[in-house]
Amino acid sequence: MHPVAASGKDRALLRANAYKSKYPSFTAAIHPTNICGCYLALPAEFVKEHLNQAHDKAILRVSDERTWHVNLCKYGRAFRLQRWMRFVRENDLKQKVKKEDNVSQLRRGRKIGMARKSSAVRRKPSFFKALVGNFSNQLQIPPAFLVHFDGGKVPQKSHLWTSAGSWPVNVKKVDDKFFFQKGWKKFVHDNDLKLCEFLVFGCAGDLGFYVDIYGRNGCKREFVTAERDRPHEVGHGNVIYRRSPRHHGKQNLPSVDPIKYEATNTESETSMHPLATSTGKTVLLQRNNSFNSGKPFFKVAIQNSYICKGYMYLPSNFVKTHLTEQRATVTLRVSDGKTWPVKLVFEGVRGKFGGGFRTFCRDNNLKVGDMCVFVLINKIEFLFEAVIYRKTEASSCTSSPGKSRRRIN
DNA sequence: GTTGGCGGTAATAGTACCGC
DNA sequence: GCGGTACTATTACCGCCAAC
Structure with missing residues (x-):
C-alpha cells in the first residue's frame, strides 16, 4: 500500500487506477469521514465478489511490510473496515486528507495483504515439522511439498506468519534440498521455539506461510499482541503476550517485553x-x-x-x-x-x-x-x-x- | 504516597439520511 | 433499493486533582 503524494485527487485516482495487481484490489479515495468516523467503507462489489462474510479480521500491509490488524464489519448494507486509526495515524493519512485527497490501494487479504487469523490449518497445501535436532539455524522444507510451488520454482524470499506478526525468511537450496535459512533464526528466537515443539506451515501463496505453533503439551499456542485495539484476543491454554516484530520501533507503544513461554498445564x-x-x-x-x-x-x-x-x-x-x-x-x-x-x-x-x-x-x-x-x-x-x-x-x-x-x- | 473521582478526548459502534 | 456518507451515543483511555 503506497501513500500517494500527487497534487490532487484526480492525479491520485489516476495513479491508483493505473495500479495493476494480480490479486483482487479496489481503490479508495480517503474521505474525511474515514478519519473522523474512524472507518473505511468497502465497495460492496468487492465485498460480494472477494470477501467471505465470515471474515471479521484483516491485516493491512504496506510496502515496507509493516502490518496493522483491522476489523471487517457489516452495518446495514454497508461493509466497513474498522479499527484502522492506527494505520491512518502511522501512515500520516490525516494531514494529507486535509490538504488533498489521498488514495490508498487496498489489496484483498487471504492471499496477500489481509489475512484472517487462526486459520492456517485450513489453508492448503500445508506441511508440518517437528522441532528436532539442530532446528535453530535452518529448517528443511519437505521435498514432497515443493510440487506446490508454481512451476516447482521455490521463491528465495518468503515470510512466516503467525497471529503475532510476520518474519521475513530466505529459502536456500542446498544439495537439491530447500531450507528456511536467513531470518529463520530470528523467527525461532522471537517465538521462543523449543525442542520437540510442532509447527504447521500453511501455504499462503506469495505471502509465504502461515505458521501454527503447538507446544510440547500438544496445545496450540495463541498470541496476544499487547495493543490498545485488540481487546478480545485472550485465549486459554498457551498464551504469549508479544508484540509483533513489525511493531518494533515503529509504533508508539509502551514497552512490552516478551514473556518467556512455558508449556504449563494450565x-x-x-x-x-x-x-x-x-x-x-x-x-x-x-x-x-x-x-x-x-x-x-x-x-x-x-x-x-x-x-x-x-x-x-x-x-x-x-x-x-x-x-x-x-x-x-x-x-x-x-x-x-x-x-x-x-x-x-x-x-x-x-x-x-x-x-x-x-x-x-x-x-x-x-x-x-x-x-x-x-x-x-x-x-x-x-x-x-x-x-x-x-x-x-x-x-x-x-x-x-x-x-x-x-x-x- | 496512595487511591478514588472526575473531566476531557479519542475511538468504536450503530443508525439515519442522501444521492444515484 | 442500494451504496456511501453524516451524525450520534457509547465506551475506552488518559491525566489531573483532592481526599485519605
Missing part, C-alpha cells in the same frame, strides 16, 4: 486451586481474614465508580510485586468457568482493570458493597480467579467493608 494447575472449586472454603478463609491461597491475590469491595466508570484500581503493592508486565489484557474467571477479557491499564506506577471490567460487573450483577477476591492464577496468561461475595449473602460471614481502604492484601 487446566490442571487451576483446577487444583481451592478457589476454583470451593467457595465455602474461601468464605471461611476470608472470614478469618487469613486468606492464603498460595497464589497472589487481593480483595476489593465493589464501589459505585467501578460499575459506572468501568474501571477499578488495583493495590499498588500487588501491581509492583506481581504485575510487572505493562499494558496487557487479563482474563477474569469466575467459579463456573466463565471468563471475561479485561484490559490492565497502567497509570504510572499504579494499574487498574479497564476495558471489559464494566462488562464483568454487569454480567456478574455486581453491586456496590459486594466483595471480590482476585487471585492471580497464572502469571503467564494473566488469569485471575474472581470470587464474588454478595453484600446481602456475605453479611453474616464477612466483615463489613469500611468506607475507605477496603482492600486487604
Whole structure:
C-alpha cells in the first residue's frame, strides 16, 4: 500500500487506477469521514465478489511490510473496515486528507495483504515439522511439498506468519534440498521455539506461510499482541503476550517485553486451586481474614465508580510485586468457568482493570458493597480467579467493608 | 504516597439520511 | 433499493486533582 503524494485527487485516482495487481484490489479515495468516523467503507462489489462474510479480521500491509490488524464489519448494507486509526495515524493519512485527497490501494487479504487469523490449518497445501535436532539455524522444507510451488520454482524470499506478526525468511537450496535459512533464526528466537515443539506451515501463496505453533503439551499456542485495539484476543491454554516484530520501533507503544513461554498445564494447575472449586472454603478463609491461597491475590469491595466508570484500581503493592508486565489484557474467571477479557491499564506506577471490567460487573450483577477476591492464577496468561461475595449473602460471614481502604492484601 | 473521582478526548459502534 | 456518507451515543483511555 503506497501513500500517494500527487497534487490532487484526480492525479491520485489516476495513479491508483493505473495500479495493476494480480490479486483482487479496489481503490479508495480517503474521505474525511474515514478519519473522523474512524472507518473505511468497502465497495460492496468487492465485498460480494472477494470477501467471505465470515471474515471479521484483516491485516493491512504496506510496502515496507509493516502490518496493522483491522476489523471487517457489516452495518446495514454497508461493509466497513474498522479499527484502522492506527494505520491512518502511522501512515500520516490525516494531514494529507486535509490538504488533498489521498488514495490508498487496498489489496484483498487471504492471499496477500489481509489475512484472517487462526486459520492456517485450513489453508492448503500445508506441511508440518517437528522441532528436532539442530532446528535453530535452518529448517528443511519437505521435498514432497515443493510440487506446490508454481512451476516447482521455490521463491528465495518468503515470510512466516503467525497471529503475532510476520518474519521475513530466505529459502536456500542446498544439495537439491530447500531450507528456511536467513531470518529463520530470528523467527525461532522471537517465538521462543523449543525442542520437540510442532509447527504447521500453511501455504499462503506469495505471502509465504502461515505458521501454527503447538507446544510440547500438544496445545496450540495463541498470541496476544499487547495493543490498545485488540481487546478480545485472550485465549486459554498457551498464551504469549508479544508484540509483533513489525511493531518494533515503529509504533508508539509502551514497552512490552516478551514473556518467556512455558508449556504449563494450565487446566490442571487451576483446577487444583481451592478457589476454583470451593467457595465455602474461601468464605471461611476470608472470614478469618487469613486468606492464603498460595497464589497472589487481593480483595476489593465493589464501589459505585467501578460499575459506572468501568474501571477499578488495583493495590499498588500487588501491581509492583506481581504485575510487572505493562499494558496487557487479563482474563477474569469466575467459579463456573466463565471468563471475561479485561484490559490492565497502567497509570504510572499504579494499574487498574479497564476495558471489559464494566462488562464483568454487569454480567456478574455486581453491586456496590459486594466483595471480590482476585487471585492471580497464572502469571503467564494473566488469569485471575474472581470470587464474588454478595453484600446481602456475605453479611453474616464477612466483615463489613469500611468506607475507605477496603482492600486487604 | 496512595487511591478514588472526575473531566476531557479519542475511538468504536450503530443508525439515519442522501444521492444515484 | 442500494451504496456511501453524516451524525450520534457509547465506551475506552488518559491525566489531573483532592481526599485519605
